Amino acid sequence: MTITGEMLIGAQAHRGGEGEFRAVDPASGEALEPAFGGGGAAEVDRACVLARAAFDVFRETGLDQRATFLETVARNILDIGDDLIDRAMAESGLPRARLEGERGRTVGQLRLFAQVVREGGWIEPRIDPAMPDRKPLPRPDIRQRHIPLGPVAVFGASNFPLAFSVAGGDTASAFAAGCPVVVKGHGAHPGTSELVGRAIRAAVASCGLPEGVFSLLFGTGNEIGTALVADPRIKAVGFTGSRRGGLALMEVAARRPEPIPVYAEMSSINPVFLMPAALASRAEALGKGFVASLTMGAGQFCTNPGILLGVEGPDLDRFVAAAVEALGGSAASTMLTPGIHAAYDSGVAKLAASGAVTTLARGMACSGPNQAQAAFFTTTADAFLADTGLQEEVFGAASLLIRCGDAAAMKTVAERLEGQLTATVQMDAEDKAAVAALIPTLERKAGRILANGWPTGVEVCHAMVHGGPFPATSDPRSTSVGTLAIRRFLRPVCYQDIPADLLPEAVRDGNPLGLWRRVDGELGRE
Numbered sequence: 001m002t003i004t005g006e007m008l009i010g011a012q013a014h015r016g017g018e019g020e021f022r023a024v025d026p027a028s029g030e031a032l033e034p035a036f037g038g039g040g041a042a043e044v045d046r047a048c049v050l051a052r053a054a055f056d057v058f059r060e061t062g063l064d065q066r067a068t069f070l071e072t073v074a075r076n077i078l079d080i081g082d083d084l085i086d087r088a089m090a091e092s093g094l095p096r097a098r099l100e101g102e103r104g105r106t107v108g109q110l111r112l113f114a115q116v117v118r119e120g121g122w123i124e125p126r127i128d129p130a131m132p133d134r135k136p137l138p139r140p141d142i143r144q145r146h147i148p149l150g151p152v153a154v155f156g157a158s159n160f161p162l163a164f165s166v167a168g169g170d171t172a173s174a175f176a177a178g179c180p181v182v183v184k185g186h187g188a189h190p191g192t193s194e195l196v197g198r199a200i201r202a203a204v205a206s207c208g209l210p211e212g213v214f215s216l217l218f219g220t221g222n223e224i225g226t227a228l229v230a231d232p233r234i235k236a237v238g239f240t241g242s243r244r245g246g247l248a249l250m251e252v253a254a255r256r257p258e259p260i261p262v263y264a265e266m267s268s269i270n271p272v273f274l275m276p277a278a279l280a281s282r283a284e285a286l287g288k289g290f291v292a293s294l295t296m297g298a299g300q301f302c303t304n305p306g307i308l309l310g311v312e313g314p315d316l317d318r319f320v321a322a323a324v325e326a327l328g329g330s331a332a333s334t335m336l337t338p339g340i341h342a343a344y345d346s347g348v349a350k351l352a353a354s355g356a357v358t359t360l361a362r363g364m365a366c367s368g369p370n371q372a373q374a375a376f377f378t379t380t381a382d383a384f385l386a387d388t389g390l391q392e393e394v395f396g397a398a399s400l401l402i403r404c405g406d407a408a409a410m411k412t413v414a415e416r417l418e419g420q421l422t423a424t425v426q427m428d429a430e431d432k433a434a435v436a437a438l439i440p441t442l443e444r445k446a447g448r449i450l451a452n453g454w455p456t457g458v459e460v461c462h463a464m465v466h467g468g469p470f471p472a473t474s475d476p477r478s479t480s481v482g483t484l485a486i487r488r489f490l491r492p493v494c495y496q497d498i499p500a501d502l503l504p505e506a507v508r509d510g511n512p513l514g515l516w517r518r519v520d521g522e523l524g525r526e
């Protein structure tokens with residue numbers, strides 16, 4: 001499939017006239033062909049007009065037709081073959097195996113949402129039949145179902161060019177809900193984005209859907225994203241990226257005459273609690289496991305273990321020795337973009353320069369452009385509590401060990417943490433009482449609590465929560481990975497005394513769609 005450098009606005013490929021940009025191969029520093037034409041207000045307007053026009057048709061597509069659409073997108077992505085992986089490698093510096101795995105995750109995610117759409121549980125119909133004889137007042141007939149919010153703006157993330165980008169979790173869950181999607185492609189991987197965008201566009205056409213169900217825009221600055229979020233036809237936003245970018249878009253959304261929800265996943269340092277018995281029994285294995293998780297994908301995971309907490313003592317020293325050895329032998333790796341690389345280097349330099357922080361180890365030396373050396377630092381609980389700057393995410397393979405005087409200090413630090421995507425405990429049976437004391441704090445702080453694993457590597461499933469309190473996300477009530485993500489793009493509508501033949505099928509008598517429904521309080525399929 002040829003990459004043209006055009007935006008995809010409904011059925012049309014359109015070359016933007018507001019500046020040009022090229023992707024950069026971070027491994028060589030060279031610009032890649034072709035040049036992409038950036039769009040502006042006119043392209044945002046056209047994509048949003050089409051999306052609005054498509055909405056009423058798309059939202060009432062049959063469950064099977066919508067599921068088939070998602071499956072067709074998945075098949076079309078696979079059909080691109082190696083061209084997709086080759087381009088994503090060139091644009092991201094990520095290795096083939098990682099990107100092939102990510103493609104599998106992307107396709108699996110689309111297929112999982114297809115199953116969810118077919119099963120229809122997300123409609124959550126409720127029926128409270130009329131009680132005309134109820135005293136003192138009769139009850140009207142009241143029915144409820146969930147409907148999609150409307151066109152959704154999705155911002156592709158730099159660090160997962162497939163699974164969190166054009167056809168990633170935000171797009172899959174918005175489509176599953178019945179929302180048209182306008183993607184603002186990430187400037188780091190426009191070629192990958194165009195290839196995937198063309199796969200989606202072909203699925204829209206072959207499934208007989210209105211062209212406005214999907215558009216893909218590019219821009220050379222922030223203006224296009226701002227205009228997209230401000231557009232009155234957009235009804236929700238999905239975003240993964242920096243705290244600064246997420247906050248800026250939240251502000252744009254909040255200042256609209258009609259404010260809209262922004263589901264932004266932004267910043268998390270994913271604390272790992274090294275409990276005493278676990279350290280005593282397996283400090284060396286924990287040290288190695290930590291470094292493997294920290295350095296995965298050059299540390300460019302929002303689930304990266306950015307801080308560790310442990311109680312001072314010889315077992316913690318054994319952990320440090322093992323981690324220092326593993327990290328010292330870890331090769332420098334190419335980061336996604338020159339900007340992300342520069343931000344990493346400056347974050348690491350700031351930590352290294354802090355009087356309260358000691359550098360424990362650095363990874364192997366860099367040998368090419370945009371490469372980063374892993375970094376491992378340590379500080380005390382008191383110093384960490386005194387300096388909120390030490391909580392700032394350094395995006396990449398950098399982590400800070402907080403040495404605590406005792407288990408109570410660990411809990412004090414936990415209480416002072418900002419919201420997180422994950423919190424991990426490394427524990428043995430003897431640690432259970434201490435972990436039980438910690439869990440209420442971790443529940444308040446994080447979206448996902450793990451025992452004896454590492455936070456990187458999110459499972460796409462029904463029970464997953466990839467979310468959490470601010471600044472991990474802008475809205476702790478949801479998740480951007482897993483099937484619950486569909487809820488972000490739905491809202492309930494209630495029908496009171498609406499004539500039977502005007503009711504949507506989901507809440508009609510006789511249950512023509514065969515859905516699970518709560519009728520007069522009882523869950524069933526009648």
Ligand SMILES: NC(=O)c1ccc[n+]([C@@H]2O[C@H](COP(=O)([O-])OP(=O)(O)OC[C@H]3O[C@@H](n4cnc5c(N)ncnc54)[C@H](O)[C@@H]3O)[C@@H](O)[C@H]2O)c1
Binds near residue numbers: 225266340
């Ligand atoms: N926590 C995470 O998962 C995660 C993932 C990727 C990047 N990051 C962080 O973000 C930094 C930059 O990386 P990035 O480019 O991927 O993220 P970013 O937030 O800078 O950009 C993400 C997307 O949002 C758009 N955008 C950003 N700011 C905007 C604004 N003010 N108005 C309108 N649109 C805006 C960008 O054009 C891009 O499409 C990294 O160094 C890292 O610190 C975090």
Ligand SMILES: O=CCCC(=O)C(=O)O
Binds near residue numbers: 159302455456458
């Ligand atoms: O970077 C954000 C997503 C992280 C993730 O999906 C994973 O750890 O697998």
